[in-house]
Amino acid sequence: MPFSSETVRVLAPATVANVVCGFDVLGFALSEPNDEMHLRLTDEPGVRIINEDKFDLPTEPTRNVAGAALLAMLRAAPEVTGVEVRIHKTIRPGSGIGSSAASAAGAVVGLNHLLGNQFSKSELVEFAMYGEEVASWVRHADNIAPAIYGGVTLIRATTPAPDVVPLDAPPLFVTVVHPQIEVKTADARRILKQDVPLRDAIRQWGNVGALVAGLLKHDYALIGRALEDVIVEPVRSILIPGFEQVKSGSHAVGALGGGISGSGPSLFMLSQHEATAQAVAEVMRRTYEQLGLAHFVYQTTINTTGCRILPV
Amino acid sequence: MPFSSETVRVLAPATVANVVCGFDVLGFALSEPNDEMHLRLTDEPGVRIINEDKFDLPTEPTRNVAGAALLAMLRAAPEVTGVEVRIHKTIRPGSGIGSSAASAAGAVVGLNHLLGNQFSKSELVEFAMYGEEVASWVRHADNIAPAIYGGVTLIRATTPAPDVVPLDAPPLFVTVVHPQIEVKTADARRILKQDVPLRDAIRQWGNVGALVAGLLKHDYALIGRALEDVIVEPVRSILIPGFEQVKSGSHAVGALGGGISGSGPSLFMLSQHEATAQAVAEVMRRTYEQLGLAHFVYQTTINTTGCRILPV
Known part of the structure; x- marks a missing residue:
């Protein structure tokens, strides 16, 4: 061989x-x-x-x-x-x-x-x-x-x-919460509308272009403004208890923005500073403790290498 | 005063x-x-x-x-x-x-x-x-x-x-042809569908993100791949005689890509090299001469300053 x-x-x-x-x-x-x-x-x-x-x-x-x-x-x-x-x-x-x-x-x-x-x-x-x-x-x-x-x-x-x-993105701190509820990817796709208003699609591709520009220009404020979803989030967020509390609470402590990770139920928030990411983690824990939902919180960064080969 | x-x-x-x-x-x-x-x-x-x-x-x-x-x-x-x-x-x-x-x-x-x-x-x-x-x-x-x-x-x-x-874009050569037909902006907007398939919208915002990345990364090949419109061009291009000939002829001589300028009737093509932009101008002239349509061709570059104040 x-x-x-x-x-x-x-x-x-x-x-x-x-x-x-x-x-x-x-x-x-x-x-x-x-x-x-x-x-x-x-x-x-x-x-x-x-x-x-x-x-x-x-x-x-x-x-x-x-x-x-x-x-x-x-x-x-x-x-x-x-x-x-x-x-x-x-x-x-x-x-x-x-x-x-x-x-x-x-x-x-x-x-x-x-x-x-x-x-x-x-x-x-x-x-x-x-x-x-x-x-x-x-x-x-x-x-x-x-x-x-x-x-x-x-x-x-x-x-x-x-x-x-x-x-090539600037350094970002990521806080993720995984509330222990089940949202199947296939279900999350099924509830999306097959057609979207052109006006919303334009707003969305303006934000996609701006998010790409914000990342490549290392412009944190622009990244924050571009983290807006007028198409998928309004439909899918209703499947996730605590969504609005996590989002508004994270903004209140200074997060750049965030939303549903993939098709959920995990939520993520991006922060420029580590202390902000820690405060976001607290917001997430408090939200799901109050809702009485088991949850995991990850406070981490962006992995810049992808899958890694390690010594056995 | x-x-x-x-x-x-x-x-x-x-x-x-x-x-x-x-x-x-x-x-x-x-x-x-x-x-x-x-x-x-x-x-x-x-x-x-x-x-x-x-x-x-x-x-x-x-x-x-x-x-x-x-x-x-x-x-x-x-x-x-x-x-x-x-x-x-x-x-x-x-x-x-x-x-x-x-x-x-x-x-x-x-x-x-x-x-x-x-x-x-x-x-x-x-x-x-x-x-x-x-x-x-x-x-x-x-x-x-x-x-x-x-x-x-x-x-x-x-x-x-x-x-x-x-x-911040890399140097680009721009060739524009204005065929002497009338397309009113208001009419060109009216023929657009008010709703678009989500699948097409996703393809479009993938291209918008890629075009922004191509420009900021000065990646000409990516700019070329991203110059694709699955939503507006299929509807509006039928208003513009010569559209397909200009587009395919320009690609054949090496243009990165292009399409309708605004709501038309002008068409534009982007090229990495000046000689390509000249060849595109020839394609444009030939197309509208064959169609018997009066036209103007502009061979130019991107203005990086916007409106300029000049001495009187």
Whole structure:
């Protein structure tokens, strides 16, 4: 076998998709939490999944996010017989911070390392999108791309091939709260209107352009003004108890802005300063304590490297 | 009178609004053509318009674009009695390259100079929008902003106040053709659908974000890929004979891309190299000669300063 017989260890980050105004096109990677995966090439044909966590995810490769991504990659690398992946997830499925994307991205980055990095990041995004399809029936890339590229990414378009634009952002502190309620991505998509008023669409693409400009110009005030969503948030926020309290409370303590992470239920807020991000964490805890809802709070930063290969 | 008794001379540039994907939010200023205006303060109350060109535009201030903009500005500067403006337009009304915006922008920039530049560019945009309202019944700013700021500008939003984001673009060569047909802005707006499919809106804001990133990153290839419009161009291009020939012919000779300037009938193409822009000009001339349509072609660059105050 011409490839590495080593075992590779991968840390795959959580990600925030949509980023308020950028529905289906913007996303960024978080420094915490991360899934951990171990991959090795085997002589057993196909993909073998071993789950080492409590989430009881499917192990049949076509029904597993990492499995579907690896199967797509194996079709492009017919010289490989098989691959085994052991998965220890920390990113809770259904949390809205890219749990399935982490599995898919970590798997293809790990296998690519074992294959001598023969595939480009753009190709890895394509493979990983087959994993997202298993999770949400849609081949979207707005979590996958930041999980693989790191930082903030824009997906210009997904057809004919994903066109990923990395955006060099200034330092940002991110506070995320995951209230323990279930919002299925497929349900969250179903309640969206299929048509939107042109007037709202114009406001939205003005904000997307401004958010991209704010990030690239390192203009925090502009980032804050651009974090406005007139299309998706008004519909989806009603699914998330505490949304308005978290948003208004976070603004009150100085957050730049934020909103629903992906399709929820997690909410995220961006801050220029660490002390503000801490105050936002307090707002989040207080909100869900008052509502009597179990919750996790992550206070973190933007991961600028994406999935990382680590010593075993 | 505390203000200047001099006469100020202003060159007000043509502008390209929309810039393919950025309907109502993006625009840039052209080095050529320009309108020329002379303004002076008077003791005669109100605004006096003197047209020194062949276009026979209204001279009643409330019905004249420059007049309406100046009246809005006078309401904010009650210490001024009156202003006289002589206008020599070169930018043909109805051409789709911001003829009315040039009149409005030049007028307010000129009067601001006479008032010791007491108003910010952002405030000037607001005054000038009253002029655009006279021309097209809509207070849009996508021609006004680049005419005042120069370069490429993004209007993040127009309410509560216009939020203008200047975008530092790389050098670009611009070729514009104005075929001598009439497309009224109001008509061009009327044929647009009031609702758009969410899927198309997502594609559009992916392109807007990518175009902003391409400009700020000076990434010509990305600029080219992002010059795609799935919402407005398919509807409006049918009003413009020769559209497909100009577009495909320009791509064939190496243009980055382009489309309808504002609401047409002018078409514009962006090129990285001057020789390409010349070849595009040939494509444009050939197309309209074959169609037997009178036309003007401008081969120019992006004006990075906006309206200019010149010696009299």
